[in-house]
Amino acid sequence: VTELLTHGRLQRWQAAVSAAAGVAVAAGLFAVTPMQGRADFVVVGYMCAVAGYLVTAARIEGRRQAVDRFFHALIVTAVATCLLALGAVLVYTAARGAGAIKPSFFRNTMNGVGVRDTTGGAYHAIVGTMEQVLLASLLAVPAGLLVAIYSVEYGRGRLATILRTTVDVMTGVPSIVAGLFIYAFWVLGLHQGFSGFAAALALALLMLPIVVRSAEESSVSCRRRCARPATPSASRGGARCCRWSCRRRRPASPPVSCCRWRGSPARPRRCC
Amino acid sequence: VQTLDVHVADEAPPAPPIERLGDRLFRWITTGVGLAVTILLLVVSVFLLAKAGPALSKAGIHFFTEKQWFPDLEPAKFGVAALVFGTVLSSVLALVIAVPVAVGSALYVSEYAGPAAGRIVGWLIELLAAVPSVVFGLWGVLFLQPRMIPMQRWLAHHLGFIPLFKNPDNQFGGSMLLAGVVLALMVLPIVAAVTREVFAQVPDELREAAYGLGATRWEMIRTVVFPFGRNGMIGAIVLGLGRALGETIAIALVLAATYDVSFRITRPGGNTIAANIATKFGEAGSTGRSALVASGLLLFAITLVVTIVARGVVTRQARFAEGRP
Numbered sequence: 001v002t003e004l005l006t007h008g009r010l011q012r013w014q015a016a017v018s019a020a021a022g023v024a025v026a027a028g029l030f031a032v033t034p035m036q037g038r039a040d041f042v043v044v045g046y047m048c049a050v051a052g053y054l055v056t057a058a059r060i061e062g063r064r065q066a067v068d069r070f071f072h073a074l075i076v077t078a079v080a081t082c083l084l085a086l087g088a089v090l091v092y093t094a095a096r097g098a099g100a101i102k103p104s105f106f107r108n109t110m111n112g113v114g115v116r117d118t119t120g121g122a123y124h125a126i127v128g129t130m131e132q133v134l135l136a137s138l139l140a141v142p143a144g145l146l147v148a149i150y151s152v153e154y155g156r157g158r159l160a161t162i163l164r165t166t167v168d169v170m171t172g173v174p175s176i177v178a179g180l181f182i183y184a185f186w187v188l189g190l191h192q193g194f195s196g197f198a199a200a201l202a203l204a205l206l207m208l209p210i211v212v213r214s215a216e217e218s219s220v221s222c223r224r225r226c227a228r229p230a231t232p233s234a235s236r237g238g239a240r241c242c243r244w245s246c247r248r249r250r251p252a253s254p255p256v257s258c259c260r261w262r263g264s265p266a267r268p269r270r271c272c
Numbered sequence: 273v274q275t276l277d278v279h280v281a282d283e284a285p286p287a288p289p290i291e292r293l294g295d296r297l298f299r300w301i302t303t304g305v306g307l308a309v310t311i312l313l314l315v316v317s318v319f320l321l322a323k324a325g326p327a328l329s330k331a332g333i334h335f336f337t338e339k340q341w342f343p344d345l346e347p348a349k350f351g352v353a354a355l356v357f358g359t360v361l362s363s364v365l366a367l368v369i370a371v372p373v374a375v376g377s378a379l380y381v382s383e384y385a386g387p388a389a390g391r392i393v394g395w396l397i398e399l400l401a402a403v404p405s406v407v408f409g410l411w412g413v414l415f416l417q418p419r420m421i422p423m424q425r426w427l428a429h430h431l432g433f434i435p436l437f438k439n440p441d442n443q444f445g446g447s448m449l450l451a452g453v454v455l456a457l458m459v460l461p462i463v464a465a466v467t468r469e470v471f472a473q474v475p476d477e478l479r480e481a482a483y484g485l486g487a488t489r490w491e492m493i494r495t496v497v498f499p500f501g502r503n504g505m506i507g508a509i510v511l512g513l514g515r516a517l518g519e520t521i522a523i524a525l526v527l528a529a530t531y532d533v534s535f536r537i538t539r540p541g542g543n544t545i546a547a548n549i550a551t552k553f554g555e556a557g558s559t560g561r562s563a564l565v566a567s568g569l570l571l572f573a574i575t576l577v578v579t580i581v582a583r584g585v586v587t588r589q590a591r592f593a594e595g596r597p
Contacts, residue, residue, distance in 0.1 A: 037422070068488035075384060078376025079393060082464075085457055086400050092415045093407055143305055150302035163306045166313050172579025173572065174518020176546045180568040183561075184323040185316045208309065 010057050010065075022052030132196055136203035143204075144211025152216055170209035178205045324566035327559055335566065339531050341548065343563035344556065352545065352567050354531040358448070359544040359571070362523065363516035365452025365537065366459055371509055373456075374463035382471035383493060394468065401461035409525030412454040413446070417526070420450055424538040437538055445540040446528035452537070454522050459512035466511060466586070470504030471497055473593040500593075507586035514578040518571065520546040545571040 026045040029035055035044070050073050058066035108121030151164060173181075182202040186192050328335055330348055338351025377397060381390040421444045428439035474497050482492040498505075523544050529551060530541035549564045556564060 039422075064488055064491070068490040071490040071493075072384065075376040075380050078373045079380045081373050082377050082397055082400070082460065083393075085460075086396060088415065089400075089403055089407065089411050089457070092411055096414070143309065146302045146305040147309055150306040154299055154302060159303070159306065159310075163310055166310045168579065168583050169576060170313065172514050172518075172575045172582075174520065174546055174575055176518065176520045176549050177568050177572045177575070180549065180565055181316045181320055184565055185319040188323055189319040 008061065010060050010069075014056055014060065015053050018052040018056035019049040020052075022048035022050070025052070128196060132200045132203055135197065135200035136207055139200065139204040140207035140211055144208050145215050147208075148212045148215035151212070167209050167212050170205070171213065173205070173209075175202075175206060178202045181205060320565060320569055320572075323562060324569045325562070327562035327566045330559065331563070339533060341531055341552065341563075343560040348559055348563075350563050352570055354533050355543055355545045355548050355567060356570070356574075357533045358527075358542040359517055359546070359574075361535070361537070361542070362448055362451045362455055362527075362544055363513055365448060366455030366516045367509060367512060369452055369456035370460045370463055370512060374460050374508075374512075375467055375505065378464050378467040378471055379493060379497070381468050382474075383489065383497065394465075397461050397464050400457065401465075405458060405519060405522045406525070408454055408458055409522035412450065412522060412526040416453065417445060417450055420453065421445070424449060428538045436535055438536055439538045441539065443540060444538065446526055447540050448527070448537040448542045451523055451527050451542070454526050455516045455519055458519060458522065459516050462515055463508045463512040466508035467501065467505050470501040470508070470589060470593075473504075474500045501589070503585055503589035503592060507582050507589055510578055510582035510585060514575050514582060517578065518546055518575050519544075520550050523547040524550045
C-alpha cells in the first residue's frame, strides 16, 4: 500500500540527494571558475540546491508539481529573508550597543561632554523622551477617544464625513511634515519658540489618528458582537442611546446596551 | 429564526430613544472635540501655506525645475526637482524589493504555515515594525553599507550594461540602492500585514473548490487567492508607498546627499524631500526655512494623494470581501 501511495511522488531522500548534488555543482563552480567568497557561495549554493531539487521533482512528478514546489521554495525563501533581516537588525544593534549600557549611561547627560570623552550618558534623552511621550499621550488619547466615539455613535452628516476624511489624511502625514506643521503654527505663527511642549504637540498630531482608528475599530467590533441578537428586545426595553461600548453599560440597563435599532437585525446601522 | 425576528420587529417598532442630560452633554463634548480637531488641522495647514509663501514667491516656477538647494545665497537658487526625483526613486526601489518578500511571507502565514508557525512568523514580522526608523538608519550605515559594497560592485561590473546599474566612477557607498533596501525593510511589515489580512478573508469554500478541481497549492493561490485579494494587495502597496515617501531619518543617515537626477542606483548620492528637511533645517536661514516648509508642503500633497488612493482601494476590497456592492 505504501508503495502505491508513494509511487510517482518525490521522496525525502531523493530531494535531499538532489539538493546535495546542487551544492556539489556550486562547489565545483567555485573551484574551477574565478568565483569566490563565503557569502557568494552561500547564495549560489542555495540556488543550485533548489535548482537540483526542482529538476528532480520535475522528472519524477511532472511540471505542475515542480512549479508548485518552486513557488513553495520561493515563499519559504521570502520568509527566511524577512527573519534574517530582522535578526541582523536586532543582533547587530544589541551587540554594538551592549558595551555602552552601564550605570553612567543612565545617570549622566551629554552636558559639557566632548567628542572624545567617554563619560557622557543618555539621562537627558531618556527623561526628554518620556516627558514628551507622556505629554503627547495626555493630549492625543482623550481627544482621540472622543473623536472615535463621535464618529461611531453620532457620526452622521457633513461634519462626520469631514472628520473621517481629516483623520484619514492625518494617518498619512509623514513625521517630518507633522514637525513642520508645529514649526509653522506654534513656533513661527504663535511665536512660542522651540520647546519640549512643541515637540509633544507634533507627537500628538502623529498619535491622534492612530488612537482614533484603533478606538473606532474596537468600538465597532464590540458593538457588532453585541448588537445582533439582543437589539430588538433591548430597544423595546427602552435601551438608552449612546452607550459606546458593551463594557461601559450601566448595570440596570438591559443586557446589551445599544443604539436605536433600525433596519434588519443582521445589519445594525450607525445611529443616534 | 430569521422570519420570527422580522415578524417581531414589524409588530413592535422600537421605541424612540430617551436622551437624558448626560447623554446630551456627552454628545456635545464629542462633537466639539471632533470639530476642534478638524479646525485645528485646517488652521495648521493655513499656517504652513503662509510660511511657505515667501520662498515660493522668491523661486517662482524654478521651485519645481531647479535641482540645487542654496536658498540662503544671494541670488537664491533652489528647487525640488532632484528631491522629488530621489523621493520617488527610493520609494519605488523599496517597493520593488519589499513587495515580493511581503506577499511571500503573507502567503506563507495564510496558506502554508500551521496556526502556530503562522502566528509566530506574523508576530516576528510585526516586530520589524516596532524597530524605530533611526535604528534602521544606524544599522543601514554601520552594518549594511560595508556589506552591500561587494554586491553593488558585482551589479555594476556584470550588469553594468543596464543603465540602472552602471557606475562609471567605480565608487560605492551610500547609494539609492542601499536606501531602497533600508526603506524596503521599513515598509515590509505594513505591506505584509495588510496583504495577510486580505488573504485571510478568502473564503475557504473557494480554496476547497480549487483543490477539488485538482489544483496544486500554487495553482489554488494563483486562481483563487490572488484574484480575490487583488484590490487589497494594491491598497497595501500604496500604503507602503505612502510610508516610504515620508521616511526621514533613515534616509538622511544612509544616503550620501547630492542634488542630482540620476538613475544610476549603485552610485553614491541622491536625496529625498524628507531627508533634506532633516539635514538642512538646523543651518537654514529665514528663506531657507521657508523653502524647507514649502518642500514639506509638497511632500504632504504627494502623501495626501497616495493615502487617499490607498484608503479608497482598501475600502473597496473590504466591501468586496463582505459581499456588499
